[in-house]
Amino acid sequence: MSSNLTARAVTEFLGSCFLLAAIVGSGIMAERLSGGNAALTLLANSVATGAALSALILTFVSISGAHFNPVVTLAEAIRGRTAWRDVPAYLAAQVAGAFVGVAAAHIMFSLPLFFASRHARIGAGLLCSEFVATFGLLSVIFGCSRSRPSAVPFAVGAYITAAYWFTASTSFANPAVTLARAATDTFAGIRPADVPAFIGAQLAGALVATSLFHWLAPTRVDPMGERHS
Amino acid sequence: MSSNLTARAVTEFLGSCFLLAAIVGSGIMAERLSGGNAALTLLANSVATGAALSALILTFVSISGAHFNPVVTLAEAIRGRTAWRDVPAYLAAQVAGAFVGVAAAHIMFSLPLFFASRHARIGAGLLCSEFVATFGLLSVIFGCSRSRPSAVPFAVGAYITAAYWFTASTSFANPAVTLARAATDTFAGIRPADVPAFIGAQLAGALVATSLFHWLAPTRVDPMGERHS
Amino acid sequence: MSSNLTARAVTEFLGSCFLLAAIVGSGIMAERLSGGNAALTLLANSVATGAALSALILTFVSISGAHFNPVVTLAEAIRGRTAWRDVPAYLAAQVAGAFVGVAAAHIMFSLPLFFASRHARIGAGLLCSEFVATFGLLSVIFGCSRSRPSAVPFAVGAYITAAYWFTASTSFANPAVTLARAATDTFAGIRPADVPAFIGAQLAGALVATSLFHWLAPTRVDPMGERHS
Amino acid sequence: MSSNLTARAVTEFLGSCFLLAAIVGSGIMAERLSGGNAALTLLANSVATGAALSALILTFVSISGAHFNPVVTLAEAIRGRTAWRDVPAYLAAQVAGAFVGVAAAHIMFSLPLFFASRHARIGAGLLCSEFVATFGLLSVIFGCSRSRPSAVPFAVGAYITAAYWFTASTSFANPAVTLARAATDTFAGIRPADVPAFIGAQLAGALVATSLFHWLAPTRVDPMGERHS
Numbered sequence: 001m002s003s004n005l006t007a008r009a010v011t012e013f014l015g016s017c018f019l020l021a022a023i024v025g026s027g028i029m030a031e032r033l034s035g036g037n038a039a040l041t042l043l044a045n046s047v048a049t050g051a052a053l054s055a056l057i058l059t060f061v062s063i064s065g066a067h068f069n070p071v072v073t074l075a076e077a078i079r080g081r082t083a084w085r086d087v088p089a090y091l092a093a094q095v096a097g098a099f100v101g102v103a104a105a106h107i108m109f110s111l112p113l114f115f116a117s118r119h120a121r122i123g124a125g126l127l128c129s130e131f132v133a134t135f136g137l138l139s140v141i142f143g144c145s146r147s148r149p150s151a152v153p154f155a156v157g158a159y160i161t162a163a164y165w166f167t168a169s170t171s172f173a174n175p176a177v178t179l180a181r182a183a184t185d186t187f188a189g190i191r192p193a194d195v196p197a198f199i200g201a202q203l204a205g206a207l208v209a210t211s212l213f214h215w216l217a218p219t220r221v222d223p224m225g226e227r228h229s
Numbered sequence: 230m231s232s233n234l235t236a237r238a239v240t241e242f243l244g245s246c247f248l249l250a251a252i253v254g255s256g257i258m259a260e261r262l263s264g265g266n267a268a269l270t271l272l273a274n275s276v277a278t279g280a281a282l283s284a285l286i287l288t289f290v291s292i293s294g295a296h297f298n299p300v301v302t303l304a305e306a307i308r309g310r311t312a313w314r315d316v317p318a319y320l321a322a323q324v325a326g327a328f329v330g331v332a333a334a335h336i337m338f339s340l341p342l343f344f345a346s347r348h349a350r351i352g353a354g355l356l357c358s359e360f361v362a363t364f365g366l367l368s369v370i371f372g373c374s375r376s377r378p379s380a381v382p383f384a385v386g387a388y389i390t391a392a393y394w395f396t397a398s399t400s401f402a403n404p405a406v407t408l409a410r411a412a413t414d415t416f417a418g419i420r421p422a423d424v425p426a427f428i429g430a431q432l433a434g435a436l437v438a439t440s441l442f443h444w445l446a447p448t449r450v451d452p453m454g455e456r457h458s
Numbered sequence: 459m460s461s462n463l464t465a466r467a468v469t470e471f472l473g474s475c476f477l478l479a480a481i482v483g484s485g486i487m488a489e490r491l492s493g494g495n496a497a498l499t500l501l502a503n504s505v506a507t508g509a510a511l512s513a514l515i516l517t518f519v520s521i522s523g524a525h526f527n528p529v530v531t532l533a534e535a536i537r538g539r540t541a542w543r544d545v546p547a548y549l550a551a552q553v554a555g556a557f558v559g560v561a562a563a564h565i566m567f568s569l570p571l572f573f574a575s576r577h578a579r580i581g582a583g584l585l586c587s588e589f590v591a592t593f594g595l596l597s598v599i600f601g602c603s604r605s606r607p608s609a610v611p612f613a614v615g616a617y618i619t620a621a622y623w624f625t626a627s628t629s630f631a632n633p634a635v636t637l638a639r640a641a642t643d644t645f646a647g648i649r650p651a652d653v654p655a656f657i658g659a660q661l662a663g664a665l666v667a668t669s670l671f672h673w674l675a676p677t678r679v680d681p682m683g684e685r686h687s
Numbered sequence: 688m689s690s691n692l693t694a695r696a697v698t699e700f701l702g703s704c705f706l707l708a709a710i711v712g713s714g715i716m717a718e719r720l721s722g723g724n725a726a727l728t729l730l731a732n733s734v735a736t737g738a739a740l741s742a743l744i745l746t747f748v749s750i751s752g753a754h755f756n757p758v759v760t761l762a763e764a765i766r767g768r769t770a771w772r773d774v775p776a777y778l779a780a781q782v783a784g785a786f787v788g789v790a791a792a793h794i795m796f797s798l799p800l801f802f803a804s805r806h807a808r809i810g811a812g813l814l815c816s817e818f819v820a821t822f823g824l825l826s827v828i829f830g831c832s833r834s835r836p837s838a839v840p841f842a843v844g845a846y847i848t849a850a851y852w853f854t855a856s857t858s859f860a861n862p863a864v865t866l867a868r869a870a871t872d873t874f875a876g877i878r879p880a881d882v883p884a885f886i887g888a889q890l891a892g893a894l895v896a897t898s899l900f901h902w903l904a905p906t907r908v909d910p911m912g913e914r915h916s
Contacts, residue, residue: 007903018823025853034726039263043273044730044852050280051737052849058842059827062834063904104819108855110812125339132333136247140288147291148379150835155287157845158386162281165273166254168337216236217292268492272502279509354568361562365476369517376520377608384516387615391510394502395483397566445465446521497721501731508738583797590791594705598746605749606837613745616844620739623731624712626795674694675750 009089011064013097015056019068020101020180021108022052027187028109041187042164050161057153066153069174070094071206075138078210091176098180106184117182117189121169127201129169134205136163137173142213175199238318240293242326244285248297249330249409250337251281256416257338270416275393283386290382298403299323300435304367307439320405327409335413346411346418350398356430358398363434365392366402371442404428467547469522471555473514477526478559478638479566480510485645486567499645504622512615519611527632528552529664533596536668549634556638564642575640575647579627585659587627592663594621595631600671633657696776698751700784702743706755707788707867708795709739714874715796728874729851737848744840753840756861757781758893762825765897778863785867793871804869804876808856814888816856821892823850824860829900862886 026048027041034040057066065082067073073090076082082090103113137159144155163171172178172190178199182192190198255277256270263269286295294311296302302319305311311319332342366388373384392400401407401419407428411421419427484506485499492498515524523540525531531548534540540548561571595617602613621629630636630648636657640650648656713735714728721727744753752769754760760777763769769777790800824846831842850858859865859877865886869879877885 010903014826018826021819022849022853025855026849029729029852029855030726033724033729035724037262037264037266037269037724037726039259039266039269039273040724040726040730042258042262043269043276044726047276047730047734048849048852051845052853055827055831055842055846055849058835058838059830063830104815105853108812108816108819108853110810110855123339125337128333129337132250132337139243139247140284143288143292144284148287151287151382153838154383154841155284158280159284162251162255162277162284165258165277166251166281166334166337168254168258168339216239266491266493266495266498268488268495268498268502271487271491272498272505276505352568354566357562358566361479361566368472368476369513372517372521373513377516380516380611383612384513387509388513391480391484391506391513394487394506395480395510395563395566397483397487397568445468495720495722495724495727497717497724497727497731500716500720501727501734505734581797583795586791587795590708590795597701597705598742601746601750602742606745609745609840612841613742616738617742620709620713620735620742623716623735624709624739624792624795626712626716626797674697 005086005089008064008086009093011060012067012090012093013100015060015064015066015068016094016097016176017101017104018056019049019053020098020177021104022101023049023177024102024181024184024186024188025105025108026052028105028111031187042170045187046161046164046170049164050157053160054153054157057156061153064090068094068097068176069137070176071134071138071174071202072141075142075206075210079142079214094176095179098176099183102180102184111186114183115185117185117191119185119189119191121190121194121198126169127197129167130172130198130201131205131208133163133167133169133171133173134202135209136205137171138206138209139213142209143217146217169198172198173202173205175202178202234315234318237293237315238322240289241296241319241322242329244289244293244295244297245323245326245405246330246333247285248282249327249406250333251330252278252406253331253410253413253415253417254334254337255281257334257340260416271393271399274416275390275399278393279386279390282389283382286382286385293319295382297323297326297405298366299405300363300367300403300431301370304371304435304439308371308443323405324408327405328412331409331413340415343412344414346414346420348414348418348420350419350423350427355398356426358396359401359427359430360434360437362392362396362398362400362402363431364438365434366400367435367438368442371438372446375446398427401427402431402434404431407431463544463547466522466544467551469518470525470548470551471558473518473522473524473526474552474555474634475559475562476514477511478556478635479563480559481507481635482560482639482642482644482646483563483566484510486563486569489645500622500628503645504619504628507622508615508619511618512611515611515614522548524611526552526555526634527595528634529592529596529632529660530599533600533664533668537600537672552634553637556634557641560638560642569644572641573643575643575649577643577647577649579648579652579656584627585655587625588630588656588659589663589666591621591625591627591629591631592660593667594663595629596664596667597671600667601675604675627656630656631660631663633660636660692773692776695751695773696780698747699754699777699780700787702747702751702753702755703781703784703863704788704791705743706740707785707864708791709788710736710864711789711868711871711873711875712792712795713739715792715798718874729857732874733848733851733857736851737844740847741840741844744843748840751777755781755784755863756824757863758821758825758861758889759828762829762893762897766829766901781863782866785863786870789867789871798873801870802872804872804878806872806876806878808877808881808885813856814884816854817859817885817888818892818895820850820854820856820858820860821889822896823892824858825893825896826900829896830904833904856885859885860889860892862889865889 030041030044259270259273488499488502717731
């Protein structure tokens with residue numbers, strides 16, 4: 001990762017921006033067109049999100065690592081693959097990019113820049129879902145980046161398309177995404193009051209996955225933060 | 230395969246757990262949202278299962294070989310690529326992981342931990358389907374791992390997405406999956422009484438595929454169990 | 459291609475058999491479940507066929523070349539990449555495999571072994587479609603195998619999924635497939651009387667593509683029939 | 688890029704022709720079959736277009752670079768990777784191929800060769816959408832071709848499938864495509880009067896992406912126009 005931090009932060013901003021535009025925009029389009037059939041809406045939303053995520057990782061991975069997700073950045077810092085001094089810039093860029101992406105989707109679909117979601121997402125089932133979704137996402141990233149880094153973009157896109165369906169929460173699995181989705185009262189929205197519990201479950205899932213893979217598939221680290229599997 | 234047996238068994242457990250969570254969870258979500266349209270339910274279920282399977286194989290293949298399936302483990306033992314002494318741990322991990330995965334799906338969707346399926350799956354057509362599905366699955370694994378091992382995750386995911394549609398049984402093709410799906414009275418369930426015949430047909434299909442590929446595409450084996458194509 | 463002709467013919471038989479089981483079986487399943495919505499039926503049919511085709515090519519390409527299609531075998535013979543003396547065995551295996559695949563789908567879905575289709579497919583639009591579909595299929599094979607042979611399985615699967623939708627005939631593009639689909643009175647069927655014109659259009663499309671690529675992207679040929687791009 | 692200009696222009700013509708046949712043809716088929724459900728129509732249209740685009744790029748990339756899009760050709764000329772003297776032939780081939788592709792779709796579906804669209808596509812939201820869609824498309828091409836050129840066909844296909852959903856305009860992102868889609872009064876059409884603003888927004892998005900990546904991920908250029916990342 002030889003790029004300078006400014007370029008990498010801009011990249012994290014851009015990628016998070018497009019990721020949220022894809023999540024929120026495809027939800028709006030799918031809900032408008034599906035005539036009330038929620039399965040069709042989620043099918044379009046999940047396929048569009050997974051495809052966009054694969055394309056975005058392929059596009060930006062060589063510049064910033066294509067995290068687009070605070071728990072990925074934190075886990076990579078814990079594993080010694082991202083420098084702790086770079087973490088604040090990554091997190092700020094991800095959150096800012098996510099909100100700008102929501103606004104971009106709203107502008108494209110002629111909606112207000114931001115408007116708070118009223119979509120209640122509460123209950124133990126949904127929090128377990130976010131734990132499982134984030135645990136699984138980091139497992140996929142750790143396992144696949146260890147043995148076949150070039151396949152990570154495909155593995156992550158496929159995993160997210162599936163996780164939209166097999167978790168009860170439709171798999172947010174990303175604190176920046178969760179925050180920004182509170183600012184859209186459309187298909188992808190989440191009520192602001194429900195955000196903290198979602199993020200808590202995501203952090204817990206990420207922590208358990210990081211610990212497990214530390215034992216299961218240790219990565220050697222050298223002082224330069226380079227990867228050795 | 231230099232990892233120790235404990236790490237490999239944990240990996241088989243985790244992979245089987247996520248595989249069943251994906252199969253059962255996406256079936257629950259799809260049935261809830263599709264308003265009674267069974268084609269839409271199966272479309273979501275088949276896309277989610279295939280995508281999850283590709284992601285899981287990419288994630289875990291370098292640790293345990295990513296079998297997640299007793300007939301795959303048995304076939305690899307017959308072909309000399311998995312040591313017979315490792316087979317019991319693999320099979321136990323797969324079955325345990327499968328049941329835990331079903332429970333995880335039920336927790337996420339706020340259902341009982343386990344509840345027996347009442348979904349009857351009987352008849353010669355379905356048993357022929359399981360024979361064909363398993364014969365095909367092992368053919369894909371044998372053929373693709375011989376010439377392009379790096380493409381196995383994609384080939385297996387694509388095959389299963391297709392086989393959900395082209396077999397009358399929606400292609401279980403896995404004894405651990407079949408056992409665990411008896412413990413869920415949801416879209417993916419199978420009545421416990423129908424499980425033995427399904428597993429019998431799967432074993433038969435696997436045996437014929439193993440014999441055929443032994444002749445069609447022989448694999449050299451050395452005493453260390455390493456692969457030579 | 460060092461395999462002996464028997465193994466290669468068996469491989470062409472098996473691949474064509476699974477291809478037809480996938481086309482016909484997924485059509486039956488999709489029509490049964492979709493409640494009369496033809497778009498949903500074709501969506502499942504096209505995704506299942508494309509995914510199955512990618513998996514089958516990955517599985518069998520290193521043994522027989524994974525033609526599964528008489529016009530591909532003929533074109534490869536014209537280009538000097540398949541020996542003319544092998545062509546009769548390939549064609550016989552493809553046609554026999556295709557019919558056995560239709561029978562296998564029928565057995566799985568508890569239908570008669572064979573029953574003639576009554577699905578009329580006539581008119582200039584459909585014949586133009588078969589010309590375009592086959593021209594495109596061979597272009598994809600020629601172009602992609604020249605520059606990136608390892609991507610052919612993905613390119614062909616993606617092309618066929620698309621061509622089911624963008625041609626008016628749903629893109630048969632294969633004489634063995636066309637013959638065998640006359641023996642099933644299900645979603646994928648074609649009235650026997652309409653078969654000859656379809657095959658004629660396919661041969662014409664294949665011939666034009668072969669001539670065009672002979673000029674556009676010439677392949678050197680040596681006396682052993684090996685590929686040099 | 689050693690091929691002569693005639694072969695490359697023919698390739699751009701063929702690829703643009705198939706791209707438009709795929710876009711327009713799959714739209715016609717999907718609208719005919721979907722019984723008025725616009726989400727199902729767009730799902731088929733987006734999957735078919737993305738799959739076709741991936742297959743076409745894989746097929747033709749080694750001959751002409753597989754631009755099929757005037758803004759891609761212009762951006763590659765600005766970046767010094769396509770010679771300016773070749774640009775007129777590329778653009779002419781792309782526009783001619785696009786119109787012939789529309790005619791081919793019309794012939795296959797037994798419609799008039801050309802007939803002007805009456806589909807109004809106006810408003811700031813749609814123009815912002817075309818800006819975003821084209822900015823994103825060029826970002827994907829620049830970013831992915833810099834670090835992993837072999838993944839460009841997959842990244843572009845996945846991006847377009849997603850962008851059909853997450854932009855309000857369904858992501859034309861291509862002036863040749865936009866011009867030709869004015870000549871079809873079917874699902875994919877655009878009223879001729881709305882074409883200039885769409886093309887203006889596309890050029891703006893392309894220009895901003897080109898400038899941004901010039902700073903973010905500079906490419907060394909030598910006098911032969913060869914790529915160095």
